[in-house]
Amino acid sequence: MEWSLTIDKAMPRPLRVILRGVGQVFFCCNAVTGLIFLVALFIGGVTAGAAATVGVISSTVAAYLLGFSEDDIDAGLYGFNGTLVGPCLFLFLENSPQLWLYVVLASVLSSVVLAALMKILGPYKIPASTSPFVLTCWMFLVAVYAFDSFSRGPVLPHPGTPAVVTDAVAIPADMWFTALSKGVAEVMFADSVIVGILFLTGIAIVSLRGALMAVGGTVIGVVLPMLLGANQGMIEMGLYSFNPVLTMMAVGWVFLKPDGRSAVLAVLAGVLTVVCQAGLASFLAPIGLPTLTFPFVLTMWMFLFAAGMSKYWSHPAAE
Missing domain, CATH: 1.10.3430.10 (Ammonium transporter AmtB like domains)
Incomplete structure (x- = not known):
């Protein structure tokens, strides 16, 4: 809708980029849509909303500091994986002060993984999409076994033989x-x-x-x-x-x-x-x-x- 594009373009650039990153979870390069998504997350749970916010900011800032394509950053492509990383880690791991650092590190890594996969898949015109989020979160979820500061949450599946329904x-x-x-x-x-x-x-x-x-x-x-x-x-x-x-x-x-x-x-x-x-x-x-x-x-x-x-x-x- 035209009105949403007008609002999108009128927003300050940093805010527009961050909200577009949230919107890109559903392939929407639109700050208004991203704002609706973020508000919805906070309605669903303050912790999830805050974790998503920390994630999208961390992954986007990391992309800027690492010198990745500004066009891709402005489109929110370096934000949506970080948006998913935050709520994911807070869902599957026990909440603790150290977990916020974990979210920042994982979100930053998701931008690095995205840039690498875009380089690999680019010649084939295939998007990396949420694969950086998946690979990063798998790595961090398994890594908690080696760190005493983190604990599995009750939602994270316990290793075992697949159960018959x-x-x-x-x-x-x-x-x-x-x-x-x-x-x-x-x-x-x-x-x-x-x-x-x-x-x-x-x-x-x-x-x-x-x-x-x-x-x-x-x-x-x-x-x-x-x-x-x-x-x-x-x-x-x-x-x-x-x-x-x-x-x-x-x-x-x-x-x-x-x-x-x-x-x-x-x-x-x-x-x-x-x-x-x-x-x-x-x-x-x-x-x-x-x-x-x-x-x-x-x-x-x-x-x-x-x-x-x-x-x-x-x-x-x-x-």
């Missing part, structure tokens, strides 16, 4: 709206219907197609796992939805020509993301790591590389 049942009708909304909110680790609605509102300000792709992703993340007999609690919390949300937005709106053909490909990619997430969860269970957004990253990479070989879909756009 035995409680798969249909979701009650009154839980559908909750599951669908939380599927969008869980992209930033928020277990909240209100946060999910605000996230969709922020996306719609930038693109109605983007918002529709997000809705399509969360629908797939609820319906398909239910049909396949996944754990009901995980479905209701949106834990099968947040990856398809990002996949469908990336394939059906951002990196391929936004038309009917890319929409069809996005649906197929969303379906595969659900299966990929289940497989990766079982693969990572022995070392006690969460999948985070890696199912989205892996599926998106496969589909964007494949699209470059097809006569039906455009080549992926540069990040």
Whole structure:
């Protein structure tokens, strides 16, 4: 929407860059959308909002100090991985004063990893997306075993053999709206219907197609796992939805020509993301790591590389 772009451009540059970094979690280079996302995070939890703020500032400042592309920094591309790092570490680790330093270090590292991956993937016009966040957080979550100052949080999976699901049942009708909304909110680790609605509102300000792709992703993340007999609690919390949300937005709106053909490909990619997430969860269970957004990253990479070989879909756009 034009009014949001006007406000975006009128903001002081430092604030605009930081808020764009938050917006880029959902591929939205818009400070107004980023502000809505950040406010939503604070509504979901003050600690999560503060951690996201520290993360996006740390990763963005690090990119400036390291001399990375100012165009990429201004677009918020060095902010969104840091935005995710903060809430992630506070979710999976015990809250402590040292954890704030951990967040800053991990956010700074995410910018270094992003620059490296952009160099590697750039010639293929494939985006690094949230892979720096995933790789960095995996490293820091495993590293806590070596440091006495940090402790695992109760949410972090315990290493062990993957468990067989035995409680798969249909979701009650009154839980559908909750599951669908939380599927969008869980992209930033928020277990909240209100946060999910605000996230969709922020996306719609930038693109109605983007918002529709997000809705399509969360629908797939609820319906398909239910049909396949996944754990009901995980479905209701949106834990099968947040990856398809990002996949469908990336394939059906951002990196391929936004038309009917890319929409069809996005649906197929969303379906595969659900299966990929289940497989990766079982693969990572022995070392006690969460999948985070890696199912989205892996599926998106496969589909964007494949699209470059097809006569039906455009080549992926540069990040």
